[in-house]
Amino acid sequence: MTTAMKPHVTPRAEETRKRIYEAALELFRENGFEQTTMRDIARKADVALGGAYYYFSSKEAIVLAFYHEMQQSNHDQILELMDKSKKLKDRLRTIIEKRLELLMPNRRFCDALFRHAPDSTDPLSPFSEETHSIRERAIQHMQIAVEGSDTRMPTDLKRHLPYLLWLYQMAIILFWLYDRSSGQQRTQKLIDKSLGLVVSLIRISGLPLMRPLRKTVLELVETVTP
Amino acid sequence: MTTAMKPHVTPRAEETRKRIYEAALELFRENGFEQTTMRDIARKADVALGGAYYYFSSKEAIVLAFYHEMQQSNHDQILELMDKSKKLKDRLRTIIEKRLELLMPNRRFCDALFRHAPDSTDPLSPFSEETHSIRERAIQHMQIAVEGSDTRMPTDLKRHLPYLLWLYQMAIILFWLYDRSSGQQRTQKLIDKSLGLVVSLIRISGLPLMRPLRKTVLELVETVTP
DNA sequence: TCTTGTGTTTGAACATGTTCAAGGAACAGT
DNA sequence: ACTGTTCCTTGAACATGTTCAAACACAAGA
Numbered sequence: 138m139t140t141a142m143k144p145h146v147t148p149r150a151e152e153t154r155k156r157i158y159e160a161a162l163e164l165f166r167e168n169g170f171e172q173t174t175m176r177d178i179a180r181k182a183d184v185a186l187g188g189a190y191y192y193f194s195s196k197e198a199i200v201l202a203f204y205h206e207m208q209q210s211n212h213d214q215i216l217e218l219m220d221k222s223k224k225l226k227d228r229l230r231t232i233i234e235k236r237l238e239l240l241m242p243n244r245r246f247c248d249a250l251f252r253h254a255p256d257s258t259d260p261l262s263p264f265s266e267e268t269h270s271i272r273e274r275a276i277q278h279m280q281i282a283v284e285g286s287d288t289r290m291p292t293d294l295k296r297h298l299p300y301l302l303w304l305y306q307m308a309i310i311l312f313w314l315y316d317r318s319s320g321q322q323r324t325q326k327l328i329d330k331s332l333g334l335v336v337s338l339i340r341i342s343g344l345p346l347m348r349p350l351r352k353t354v355l356e357l358v359e360t361v362t363p
Numbered sequence: 364m365t366t367a368m369k370p371h372v373t374p375r376a377e378e379t380r381k382r383i384y385e386a387a388l389e390l391f392r393e394n395g396f397e398q399t400t401m402r403d404i405a406r407k408a409d410v411a412l413g414g415a416y417y418y419f420s421s422k423e424a425i426v427l428a429f430y431h432e433m434q435q436s437n438h439d440q441i442l443e444l445m446d447k448s449k450k451l452k453d454r455l456r457t458i459i460e461k462r463l464e465l466l467m468p469n470r471r472f473c474d475a476l477f478r479h480a481p482d483s484t485d486p487l488s489p490f491s492e493e494t495h496s497i498r499e500r501a502i503q504h505m506q507i508a509v510e511g512s513d514t515r516m517p518t519d520l521k522r523h524l525p526y527l528l529w530l531y532q533m534a535i536i537l538f539w540l541y542d543r544s545s546g547q548q549r550t551q552k553l554i555d556k557s558l559g560l561v562v563s564l565i566r567i568s569g570l571p572l573m574r575p576l577r578k579t580v581l582e583l584v585e586t587v588t589p
Numbered sequence: 590t591c592t593t594g595t596g597t598t599t600g601a602a603c604a605t606g607t608t609c610a611a612g613g614a615a616c617a618g619t
Numbered sequence: 620a621c622t623g624t625t626c627c628t629t630g631a632a633c634a635t636g637t638t639c640a641a642a643c644a645c646a647a648g649a
Binding site: 149187 | 595600
């Protein structure tokens, strides 16, 4: 007897799952998250309504799967691109633009990711348990960007920087979601201008004059970080 | 014939509206927004299901009404309290703590306010059309806090400060919603520490040395502000 | 081939936000 | 008192996310 309870997923099932997943994403992209019904998805994927729920515990779970997949496909790409430049600004820009590039075709529905309650039980909250691994990896990217850069900075700041930069990235994504300007030019401007500012601040923070202020900020960060 | 179409609201109707409103808030407070059904509300208010929709176009509209009412009741109180001190820090603390105090009993459901799509059509988004007047008034409070304070600051910053402080306040509220610590002590710490920092930054920004940085930040703010 | 168990699929049923056509109540003008 | 208008109330009906018991498919063992 096998003590392990392997889920025994048949190839056929995997195919069905994929059919549902892709039908869903296509519909989400076309009509947005809200406008797409589970019945639409099931019909397009050629399964009964209940079928969709066999593979995805909820409508949101499909978005979560996309979120995971995106982070996965992003990872190797990021590692590669990090070799292009040692400048922190370039590295941050790469990470942020790569992320937006992946989100771009899905702009219609990835707002669903931000639409959720400040509730640890809500699977789609960017701070929830379910998105933990995604979040950790995104922070890890920032860590890599920082570690490998030639920008000098105080060690006490360095420790918190990956998390802070992740927050910075999240803020940009949030702005991008709200951005109604054509081609999201305003987001582009925001990135251009804020990147310089962020890097400047990191540089300046090393000045002896800035030490007290830096300490205060970091103390604040520590009370706020879980 | 009366050319004007006055809405002709009977007193009885106003009473029914209030009954629904209060039943809803009570249930929201007790069970949260999601857990409360419109049928629950209607039953508690002793009207038919459709009745609730005669007065409130949606479940969320009830929360919006609360939001409006809160801002209203807040206004005079704030104006009064602004006379207590001329120090910017005191004034900001007053506004923020008063706001949290009003939200506190409704913590279970005011997360609904933040749970909404970055979509100008979404009535509950803090940036939407429907919440415009609320937002404007909140920003106005910050303006009053700034104008009447004895803290000196550059005029170019002063112009944007109310909006920036409003964002600051929103960030604190968001943190508070996420804050699972008992009695939301972490939020209290955040306020204590960040207030000092904010005021310090405003002061420092006036130093000649800071001029370029300040200009950069304000330029950024202007591209980001609609 | 028949049986059995496991993995997959189905569609009816349910809960809940929302809409709406119909009915009732109050009141003004006749 | 009758009539019409306007405001208010009702509950059935609908759309859609979700659940679930039953049916089905298929492979392994008899």
